Structures are given as C-alpha cells and as structure tokens.
Amino acid sequence: MIIVMAPGASEQNIQAVVARIRAAGLKENLSRGTERTLIGAIGDERALDPSLFERMADVERAMRVVKEYQMVARETQPDSSLVSIRGSVFGGAQIQVIGGPSAVENAPQIMAAAQAVEAGGGHLLHGAAFKQRDNPYSFQGLGIEGLELLRQAGAQYGLPLISELTDVRQIEAMLEYDIDAIAIGARNMANSDLLKEVGRINKPVILKRGAAATLAEWLMAGEYIATGGNHNIIFCECGIRSFEPGYPHFLDISAIVALKQETHLPVIVEPAYACGHAWMVPALSCAALAAGADGLLLDVHPSPAEALCHAERALTAAQFQMLMPRLRAVAQALGRSL
Amino acid sequence: MIIVMAPGASEQNIQAVVARIRAAGLKENLSRGTERTLIGAIGDERALDPSLFERMADVERAMRVVKEYQMVARETQPDSSLVSIRGSVFGGAQIQVIGGPSAVENAPQIMAAAQAVEAGGGHLLHGAAFKQRDNPYSFQGLGIEGLELLRQAGAQYGLPLISELTDVRQIEAMLEYDIDAIAIGARNMANSDLLKEVGRINKPVILKRGAAATLAEWLMAGEYIATGGNHNIIFCECGIRSFEPGYPHFLDISAIVALKQETHLPVIVEPAYACGHAWMVPALSCAALAAGADGLLLDVHPSPAEALCHAERALTAAQFQMLMPRLRAVAQALGRSL
Amino acid sequence: MIIVMAPGASEQNIQAVVARIRAAGLKENLSRGTERTLIGAIGDERALDPSLFERMADVERAMRVVKEYQMVARETQPDSSLVSIRGSVFGGAQIQVIGGPSAVENAPQIMAAAQAVEAGGGHLLHGAAFKQRDNPYSFQGLGIEGLELLRQAGAQYGLPLISELTDVRQIEAMLEYDIDAIAIGARNMANSDLLKEVGRINKPVILKRGAAATLAEWLMAGEYIATGGNHNIIFCECGIRSFEPGYPHFLDISAIVALKQETHLPVIVEPAYACGHAWMVPALSCAALAAGADGLLLDVHPSPAEALCHAERALTAAQFQMLMPRLRAVAQALGRSL
C-alpha cells in the first residue's frame, strides 16, 4: 500500500502512519519528495484497508498496490482454467453455445426450445424456473415445476442444463433436479450471501456481471465463490447500464479482453440481455467471439411473439440455426472451433 | 399503450395488431398520419407487454402510456403517506435523522455510537449485523450477536432500531430481536425474492436504490413490497455509480425531487454511501434536506479510524453533534422541523 | 407527435392542445382512454417541439414519433452510401484501415509511421497537427508544420491523408495542404459552429462520437454536416465515458450495429481511444469488424515509448503488421475483404 501524505505533513503525523504500518506487521519505506512524502507499506497489504489511513491526520490518499482478488487472478495461476459443465468444456479452443428461453413456460415450449438448440448445434440448454423481474405483475417463473420440465427437455435432447438461482432456498431443488450448472443473475452478482452458498456446492457457476459493477467488483464476487471451495466459475458479461435509449445496457466488449487478462477462468457473453433486441444479437455474438469470449448464452424461443418474458430478445429457431454457421466461421478465423 | 407502425406498414399487419389488442380485451384507436400509423390500445394496458407487439411485423415501437407501478404511485394516492418507525414519523413536517455505525462491531462501539446519536439529537439508531461487502476478506458483520448488541444499545438510549436484511433466512432473527425497521441495501434493491418476503412482514422497510436503477425500477421494487401487503416503505437515495474518481457514487439529488412527485411515500437520503468521504457529508446532508428529503441516514462511529468497515465515511460523535444544528437551520428555513 | 394528457384533464385544456396543433398546420386525432386522453398530431411534426406542449396545462408528456434526423437516415435512403477518401471507399464490402500516430511529432516519426502503415497493408494515413488535450502543459501538436510533414509522408507512401480539425480557423490550411479527409474529434462532435463549416467544404468528414452522446445526438451532428451540403460523412465510434478504472471509455459495440441500421452512411471504429491500452486493441479491432464496422482507425507509432501523446495506446509497426492478417481473416469469415 502507498500512503500519500499531504504537502507540509508534520513529522509526527508521518510517524503515526509508520507506527500503524508496523503495528499491522508490515515494514515502511519513506520517500520524501519535493512536494509530498510517500510511505510504502511492505508486506502483505491485504491485512490493511486504505480507508483506515485516510482518516489519519495529514494523509491525503492511500492506495492499494496489490489486487484484492487472489484465487480467481491469473497472477496467481497463469494457465487458463477449464470449466466443464457435464462434458462441455469452457475455456479451451472450443467455443460453447448455450441456448434456451429466458424462462421455462410450459412443456411444449421448453421441448421445442431444446429441439431448436440441439438442431442448430448448440451445446447446452438454459431456461429459468425462478425469474426476478422488475415488475411484480410480470411472469415470475414456474418454480420447481420449471426445473422438472427443463430436466425432461434436457434428457430428451441430450443437453447439459443451466438454470438461474435467485434465492438460497432453491439450492436443494437445483441439486434434486440435477441442474448441471447454476447461473447467478446480474441482480445478484453482489449478493454475497448467495455467493457464499454456491461456493459450498459442487456445481459450476455462471456469474453474470452486475449492471454497475467494475471488473474488480465482479472478480471479487467470483472470489467469494472460490473462497467457499468452488473453483468452477464462468464469468458472463451481459452489459452495464446504458444512457442510450436504443438499448438498456451497453455490452462492455472491452471487459472480455480485460477479464481474460485478469483471470484464468472462462468468460462468456449474453448479448441479448445487453442490447434488448433480437435483431442485434447476431452481430454482437460475432463480436463477442472476435473479442475472445469462450462462449455465448443466447435466448432461443420457439415463438418469441408469445413469450412470457423478454419477447423482444429471443431468437427464433430459424434465426438461431442461421446464426450458428456465421459464429463458426468467426471462431475458425480466430483459430478456435465451434 | 401506443403502437407505432413502420412507414409503409401493410393493412394486414395493422389489422394483426388490432386483433391482438382486441384479444387482450382492449379497444383500439387508429391514427393514420402522413408518415406512420399509430394504434392506441384503450383499456387496462397493464395486461399488455410492449415487447410482444415489437415482435410483430411492421411494428416500429410500442410504448406504455400508463405507469407500471400503482400502489406506491402518488397518482393512485395523492396525499403523502406517513410511515412510523416506533413513533418516529417519516413523511410529515418533521425531519428524521437516523444515525449509527455502518456495522455493529462490539458492545462498547455500538453503545458509544448510540450515545453519540442520542446526545446529538438523532432520532433512530442503525447498525448492520449482516454486511454484504465487495471483498470476501473484509469484515462480514457479527450476525445474530450484532442484533443482540444493537437491541441493548437501543434500549439503553431509547432509540428505535434499524438493521439491514441481506438474506431471507435472517427474517426470523429480525423479528425475534424486535428490530423496528428493516433496511434493504442497494445491492438487494432488485432482489425480488427478498422484497416479496419483507412485503409479508409487519415492519417498516427502508428501501435503498440500486446503483444502476432508474426511478421506475426503484418504484417497482417498492411495488413488490406493497403488493405483499406491507405499505410502510421509505425510499432511500444513496447514489448511482460514478465515473468520477473522487467519489464512488453520484448522489442523485434530482431523484429526491422526482420521487416526491411520483410517490406518496417518504424519501430519505444516505449521503456517505454516495460520496464515500466523511468530510463531504455535512454539505450533502444540508443539500438533501433542501431538495425535500424527509430524513437522513448518517454513519456515526465513536472512532472512525478504527472502524471495521467504511472508516472513511463515518462522522465522529463531535462531527455529528456539530452537524445537527446546521441541519435544523436548513429544515426551519424550508418550514420544517428537526 | 403524441401528447399524453394527465388523468382527469379538463375538456378546455384538451381543446387548447388541439388548437395549438391546428395552429401549426397539423391535424389532431383524439383517443379517449380509460385513464388518459391521447392526442396525436398528424402532419409534419418536425414543425413542433414537444417541450412547448409540456408547458401546457394538464399535459403529462409529449413525444415525437418521427425521428429528428432525415438526410443521414436510412429511412430516407435505404441503400448504403459509399464514401470515398481519395479512392479508398468506405461502406462497401472492402474494410478500410486507417493507421498513423495520434500526433505528427517530427519528420522521421511521421515518415516511419507512414512506412509502417503502408508495409502492413493499411489504406490511409492519419496524424493530427492540431491536438486538443486535457492538460494545457501537454504537447498540443505542431500546427501547420504538422500538416506539411503529414503531406510529405502521404506522398512518399501513396496514402490518402486524414487529419483532425479543431477550430474553424484551420480550414484554410486543411485545404491548402490538401488533406483528403477531415476528422472531427469526440470533444467537438456537438460543436455545431464547426460542423456547419465542414458542411460547406468539399472533403469527406470522419465524425467521432462524443463521450456522452446518444445515437440520436450523434446522428443529428451528422445531419448538421449534411444540411450544409456535404454528404460524405463517416461515423466513428470511439467510446463513451467509463466508470471502470481499467479503461477510460466503454467501446459501445452495440452502437455499430444500431447505427448501421439507422443510417445509410459508413461506420468505423477507433478502439484505442476507447480502451486506452495498446494490448487491448487487436481483440477490439476484430470485434469491431465482427460487429459490422466498415473500417478501423488505429494508432500506429514507430516508437510508442517515446510518443508525445497517448504512448500507451499506439501499436508498434510490428504489432500493426501482426494484426492485419488477423483482421483479414475475420473480414473474410464475414464475407468482406481487407
């Protein structure tokens, strides 16, 4: 940590900072500049919080030098980690495509969606049984019944299953219906109680980014899961709050590039959540792969105009089928497969 | 709802929209303009989702005219609602000041904080027993023990109690320790599972704004609580994500003004969460009252430089005591009391 | 335009709105709903400003239905426009790559940069002679001398030239040194005095997006140029203000997709301005092409570590040379050439 003293800081206040550094078991390095004195804290700075120093007299600023996340950091583990969801491996040369409806609505709908995903060459099936919506009068998901229908559709078409966890009380059902991977939605990215629980179970976790989260906050959310013992984490970029009326979120394409550098874990992208329009999804999917994403999470619905949630976002079976060869061409251009 | 057809929309596609409006039990009004045809849906448009129309052929856009929230809307109930937390009434002429530490750390700390709040003229005491932090290595709160210590401090100084609920499993403890009002943090504003639960209990709720939430999203979060039967809701502005390195959140002062217009429920402000620096809190507290806030939530800590969380934000007892007369002067200038 | 009356609007106030619509030479369409009356204004609504209605009694909201931009709109001209900069055609199947240093620094630097661009297969050369910097103590460009050096380098390597215009007083020099296309920087996107001037000259314009601009505002800036008579406009996405400490701007990849839909004019991308780090540029360049961009504007500098501005952003000659085949592969995967 570096503590920047204010210009004209008194010797007494400088020594108080030094004393506090020593009290935490670290050593100090003083650099007396022409305008300011800098004090470096040498040792494991994770034991210190910059804000403690910022309350001390004559301290202008305190900054961390070392990153707060460790287990998820590429600095800790330089080689990329592979995360497997029932045999579909994320983080290697192969791009993984997850398809399915925003919500499981009924048996024919999820069956038709699963068929579309399988026929189009998708690798995994998702469908939420538990939905968190902005509007209390909107469809909130089928609950347990949705898990059962999802499981049947996955079994029928041989697809690994992903579903969203919105509350700790649903974990048991997720295990009972043998959902293969758990998705944590953007709203719950910073819900550390939930993160701690999924850190304790033996299922891969797809961790979506909160709409106002910095990369460090997102990585720290992953660190919560990792500290629980679950290292099978896939980060999913799905956009940050937009001021552009044309789309609800900005897809932060740079986040893919930066995250692949910062973490050894896989990074995927959910374009439809960001852009909010099915017609924008194909171009953004190609862009996500070109930026280095390890996979995509796509809304696929047999009949979007009848969808109970996010009708405007879902690809039809035909649109999904047309998109896949285009994605494959981009993947191959970059030396990857799909 | 208004459906805007694309230029040159075919008669067949216009009639398809009309048919869908009628199928939902509403009537249509067609306005054939020089460039575009507009179709109004007359009746209870809450039964319709604009996104369903946006997937139909030749539809350019569909827009709601009626607001999605009802119970929390001033349109529904023009008179301001009063919400009482064990006798402290929010929403009337009297400004309410809530003080206390970000987290309950130990018995002497919360006792000293309660004493400072009471001595300074604060009206209610808050202190979190359950903390959600960005960093898994940071202090996460004392848990149940924190509620017990908070209760003792409140009893000692005769202050109503507020504490944060971060997980549905803590509700029982909140009831057992008789916490007077429940705070929902910014991270959980859109956690509808949690909102539904607090909608079912008989405690006032302080609902903080998510860092990327629009006012409509925030009001809808309140609507979740109201639809459960709990109408004792206080909205708390605490800032939105900032791009300015000097402070983590922008305090959205306009939100106070707009919200007082949109909802009949009280609106308070937590300046320290937004600005992140104790030295900025006094000026922002005055500004919040001047903008029309019904109360303030202030971090007060007996020894901020030793605080286990957010040391940089808390007022000392002396700072709190100096601030209160200034707030009183502003309140009186505006015809309110404190 | 649609005027939404407040619930319970008086007949008199409704008629006042109708009278105003008629006074502007339009016709009205009344739709009396269960909660609100809607009034459509039929005719050329560009003659009306919604804000005028919003000041009238009992008016809740007024909304445009027709877009404010016309000349740049694809709605006006469905076929894509081609814009040629001395033979390099933007907007067709061919991807155009512009390379060069952020600023012209001296003769050897711009010569070496031009050589790198030409050798790597870039199509056009840029280099600013006039720089607008955040810091008054930073290098502000060579001025006229920079244009002369740029011209020499372009002539030597047979590359069309692009340079930034920051002030109306520089237009004459741009014409004198025969710069082939003029760039308008993000800071000047909304500088309508400057836009009007470049609308009057006979040079293609590369119009960068302001860091806080919506797409409509950006398109309107283009409309300023078009209304002056200059229709050779290329939009350049270069990012919007970021709250992520890791990069100064979010590259708004969705803007490429949305803009290609909204305008018939070409859209290119400047990734380095957005991300601020040379190491992120290759992946973002690929993503921009995959999203549908018609070209790229890349910082290429013979010796970035000695650069007088934005050292952290520039590709070396070797990095540029390595990137080009990768871009070509992506372009070809999408059925385009480079």
Added chain:
Amino acid sequence: MIIVMAPGASEQNIQAVVARIRAAGLKENLSRGTERTLIGAIGDERALDPSLFERMADVERAMRVVKEYQMVARETQPDSSLVSIRGSVFGGAQIQVIGGPSAVENAPQIMAAAQAVEAGGGHLLHGAAFKQRDNPYSFQGLGIEGLELLRQAGAQYGLPLISELTDVRQIEAMLEYDIDAIAIGARNMANSDLLKEVGRINKPVILKRGAAATLAEWLMAGEYIATGGNHNIIFCECGIRSFEPGYPHFLDISAIVALKQETHLPVIVEPAYACGHAWMVPALSCAALAAGADGLLLDVHPSPAEALCHAERALTAAQFQMLMPRLRAVAQALGRSL
C-alpha cells in the same frame, strides 16, 4: 510519480525505469516489497507522463501523485478567490443569482425577461445570442443582433450581462457589445482552442462542465484559461449524462462540495440544464445553495410556452419571484446572504 513494477520484474527492467527517471532530471526511490517493487520519482513530476512508463517492460502501472492543475488549485492558493462581474462578486458571503432566457429571441422577450430578473431580485442577466443545439432545424440564436438586444435590456435594468461564446470568431463582437462575462457551454468545456482564446481576454469566464467530464478534466479546462493569463474563472455545474429517462442529466451535487475543496475559484450551479423541467428547479436551487454553491444560473422567460428553445426548463417571472425568498432563507440559514 509512482511506478509499480510487475511481480518478478527483472533487475534490468527496474534499472531502465530508474534511468528514465534520472534522464528527466528527477531522482528515484526504490521500495522492494514482498510482491512488487515500487519506484518513486522525486522532483517535478509534471515533466513526466505516466503513459511513457506504462510502455516499458515489466511496468504494471504508473500513477501521478501530484495533481496536474496548479493555478486553479486551492493547494496553490488556499484562500478563496473573488471574481467580480461588473460589481457582482462571486465567491464571497453573498450568493449571486443570474437570470434570463436560454436564448435572446426578440426585443420584447429579452426586455420582459430582464424586468422579471430585476424585479425578482436577480443580480445579473444572461441570454444567448449564439446557440449550439442538438438539432440543426432548431432555433440557432439571433447572432449579433441578440447581443445588441441583450445590451439594451441590461442597460435598461442596470444588470451586468452574460452571454455564451461558441466560436472564436464571436470574441470581437463580445468585446464590441461589452458583454460583461463570457459563458462557455458544456459542449465546449474541452474545446481547448476556445479556452486558450478566452484565456487571453479581459472578461470573467463562466465555465460549464461537460456532460462526461471528471472533476480533474474540468479543472484542467480552467487551467487552460488561467495559463492564458485570465484568472477570473467561475465553474458552473450543470449536470452529467443521465441514464434516468426522467431527466437528461444528473445534477452532480457532490461536485460542488468537492470543487470548493479543490479550487479557490467560485462554483455556481445551473439546475435547469441538468433536470430539464422547470418544476424541479426550485428544489434543486435550494439544494445547490445548501451544498455550498456561490451562485445560481436560472432560466427565466416571460412566456415559457412560447420559448424558441428549452420551453420546458424556464421559470416564469412569477415562479422566479416566488423562488427568490426561499433561496434567501436557505442562504441565511447557512450564514450567507442573497
């Protein structure tokens, strides 16, 4: 400046950084930590650009310690500066209120506006003759004629005059019509060519904040003016880009507090530009004063519903007259006068 070396940085690369620091005439301080080596550059770091170091091998990050702005910094001049616009002094105990229409439209309009400002107790008159608008089809101001009308209105009611400068070619007219202070709009905050010119003239400058500007960028814009020799600068907060549909900009109330700490120059607020609605202006004006603003810039129009620009923002004469006593009460509560 602090240069943070990557973990495991080689001695050779550390020495290269040291050599570069020495080459710039500064001294180094090495702090070899357990994970990283930090190198402090001691001396006038303004001679160095962090980005130069970030391109060197094994350098992870380089950070300034000293601020880039000097002349406008309170660190340089601890006492608050007073800026007088023809006798109206900004920055002291007295709050200054500037009123007037967004644009000068015709003689009766600006006369009536001036009368309203004077009658209500406002201190200065503003009115733009040159307008930069989003839409090329919108009213663009009367130009020179507007300055003449403004001057007549100011003379009639004895009010100092403020008008906006949007282009360097208008400076002569500003001097000729003896406008007392020049406003630089939010769009031009970073237009350094314009800033340099107003730095050379002998008129106070009201410098509005760009919609995406950080405080440091804004202060640097002021530094541009100051380095030209003009130290009569007043900063005007007018909001940053908003994602909330209800208002175009967030009024950054914290910026007032932070800026008063960072600079010795006065800070005022223009609430209507931020919130976009006249009905929100009174509450935001009170809040601005309570936060510590030295003055207000208010839209006052004799007949807003007929205004040629921003009809929705302007106060009527009556609304202005009602607001002033409320503002006075808030000012007095804070120990200031109005």
